[in-house]
Amino acid sequence: MKVMMSLTVNGKLETIAVRPGATLLEVLREDLRLTGTKRGCDHGDCGACTVLVDGEPRLSCITLALQVRGRRVDTIEGLAREGYPHRLQEAFDREGAAQCGFCTPGVLLSAAALLAGNPHPTREEVRDGLAGNLCRCTGFQKIVDAVEAAARGEGDR
Numbered sequence: 001m002k003v004m005m006s007l008t009v010n011g012k013l014e015t016i017a018v019r020p021g022a023t024l025l026e027v028l029r030e031d032l033r034l035t036g037t038k039r040g041c042d043h044g045d046c047g048a049c050t051v052l053v054d055g056e057p058r059l060s061c062i063t064l065a066l067q068v069r070g071r072r073v074d075t076i077e078g079l080a081r082e083g084y085p086h087r088l089q090e091a092f093d094r095e096g097a098a099q100c101g102f103c104t105p106g107v108l109l110s111a112a113a114l115l116a117g118n119p120h121p122t123r124e125e126v127r128d129g130l131a132g133n134l135c136r137c138t139g140f141q142k143i144v145d146a147v148e149a150a151a152r153g154e155g156d157r
């Protein structure tokens with residue numbers, strides 16, 4: 001049996017029928033076809049599935065879709081605005097902060113939430129803000145460099 005629910009995804013109201021046990025990750029990827037949100041560990045350990053719920057980072061693999069009924073969800077597909085990349089996306093590009101890119105959507109959303117609450121974080125605060133997002137490729141230095149560059153307003157948007 002499915003249950004009807006509404007939520008706002010990237011600014012658009014969606015009304016969908018979901019299994020009560022469906023995760024937010026499943027609904028985003030399979031029902032709404034927003035495949036930018038990645039399934040890594042599927043157990044809350046890697047951060048690849050991070051999305052924003054009412055502006056706060058949330059692991060969508062361990063969040064039931066029904067828990068976000070009526071809430072605002074932002075995914076990586078909603079980060080760019082009016083065809084222009086977000087300043088974090090520009091900084092990641094410039095600094096070479098994405099390699100395979102699998103972790104990148106989750107990292108970008110965690111970083112966006114961090115900068116929204118703390119526009120000028122220290123390097124330590126950037127590391128803390130991204131502590132839940134694992135990256136197997138970059139060694140993390142370039143990711144932190146990119147977030148710092150975005151915080152300085154380079155490529156500001």
Ligand code: FES
Nearest residue numbers: 040041042047061
């Ligand atoms: S896929 Fe959700 S934390 Fe790894």
Ligand code: FES
Nearest residue numbers: 099100135136137
């Ligand atoms: S760029 Fe490959 S896991 Fe982060």
